[in-house]
Amino acid sequence: MRLSLLQPVIDRPGPWASVYADDAHDTGDAGNPQELAASATTAQLFALGADEATCGAVHEALLTPRGAPGAHAGRALFAAHGAIVLDTPLPGPPAVPFAAWGPVPRVTPLLAAIGDDPVCLVVRLSRAGADFAVLGGRAAGTGPGAPGERPARHFRAAAEHDGVRRAEEIADAVRGEFESSGAEAVVLVGEERERRLVHGALPEPLRALTYESEHGGRTPDAERDLVERDIAQVRAAQESDHIAQVADRFRAGAGPGRKDVPHSAAGIPALIEAAREHRIDTLLVSPHGADGARQVWVGSDADQLAVRGMELPQLGELRPAAARADDALVRSAAAHGADIVVVLDPERAPAGGLGAILR
CATH class of the missing domain: 3.30.420.60 (eRF1 domain 2)
Structure with a gap:
């Protein structure tokens, strides 16, 4: 997967507003559904702790649909410090529109939506x-x-x-x-x-x-x-x-060490250690795995991630924040040039939904 799309949000510190919205709109005025949806989303972000400037930027962006009138599409928006950093269309409307506020952008659903995007x-x-x-x-x-x-x-x-x-x-x-x-x-x-x-x-x-x-x-x-x-x-x-080739490489490296195949890692502690040491060559992510939603601790820098918050001061972060494991690992992997592959088939996905082929 080519990750240049994510670069604006990977290189910039948060906290982040992440919004997955239905971009369908009507040229009529009946009930102003667009205004109601934008207001509901920004109210949700404000309740989650987002600052007024960022909420205002999201509200204004949602009032300007990107799709053609009558089209039923979706979009993903990422905002921080009062500015929209990334506003990109989705192949279709999100199954469940949502808004999130946190220390790292909620990018995993975007990767799952756009797929591998082969050239x-x-x-x-x-x-x-x-x-x-x-x-x-x-x-x-x-x-x-x-x-x-x-x-x-x-x-x-x-x-x-x-x-x-x-x-x-x-x-x-x-x-x-x-x-x-x-x-x-x-x-x-x-x-x-x-x-x-x-x-x-x-x-x-x-x-x-x-x-x-x-x-x-x-x-x-x-x-x-x-x-x-x-x-x-x-x-x-x-x-x-x-995807099949990557999944096979991951499985081949998950057993006893062999010099002729890439070594693999699975489990949150092993993946975080590999991410901090920049040893992840390819990160495998399944949106269906339980490990993705597990809480880890992060700092403002992509290298600052840990299983326990007490580890972050040793990495230079005095105010650690909790984040989802999948988004924290995606941020770290993308920041250091790793490939990221979304595996939708549960039969091919790593146990727990997260895994890595190591350098």
């Missing part, structure tokens, strides 16, 4: 060349309401070359774009003959990661819905495969 290179082929678009990875300026898409780049093949030579040129351009974009899969869209020629001209390792959409033609909007469905299926398969 996919979409190549739309024509006889003249190809258009490249990169989906996923939360490209700059995109949010998790739909797959992020970076501006398309066009490649024009030499007009004097025959179909096979043009396909080789395009395949070489696909390879370069794949490597520079950080993509994990490629989807070819276009006429069947052009797709097959380009697919066959790709180097073998990349060919194995390349899929073809049987829909769409030379015009950009041809069978758009079917093409988008095919792309979504490829990205879903990418996500599923990645």
Whole structure:
């Protein structure tokens, strides 16, 4: 999971207001449901101890819906010290809207909502060349309401070359774009003959990661819905495969020590120790596990976390605060460049819902 989306809230001290809201709105005035919802949320935050400036910032933000009129969507807001630090759409409305106030942002539900967000290179082929678009990875300026898409780049093949030579040129351009974009899969869209020629001209390792959409033609909007469905299926398969691989690596390292597999950690004390020592390579989080809601103690810095509050003064924090274990570990892992994978399948998740593959 690419965590650049979280950077604004990871790098800034709290306390934090975290709000997961239904962003549906109506252009009519019947009962002012938008105003009522915003007021109820800010009243809840104030009752939890939030300062007036932060409550005011949240209230004002909630009065400005991000979605289109009539759309039923959701959003996650994070505010601290009177300012909205992150306001991002959700793929859909939260199952249970809520507001929280605490020393660390309540980001785990956001990660569960947006998923792994794999990066996919979409190549739309024509006889003249190809258009490249990169989906996923939360490209700059995109949010998790739909797959992020970076501006398309066009490649024009030499007009004097025959179909096979043009396909080789395009395949070489696909390879370069794949490597520079950080993509994990490629989807070819276009006429069947052009797709097959380009697919066959790709180097073998990349060919194995390349899929073809049987829909769409030379015009950009041809069978758009079917093409988008095919792309979504490829990205879903990418996500599923990645989660399965991470879960298998975690299980392999959880037994007796072996030099040929990563070592794993589970249980709150072991995870906190690994986080403080910056030894977490990949943090596994399940929203269904009991360990996520367990109380741990944190300070203003991501390294300041402990099982017991009395440990925090030794880490330089004289005013420790209680926080959820999942959010505290996510903050620490993200601050030190670890990957974070949300495992929704209880069969694949670590016991208790939290685990780590260690560096």
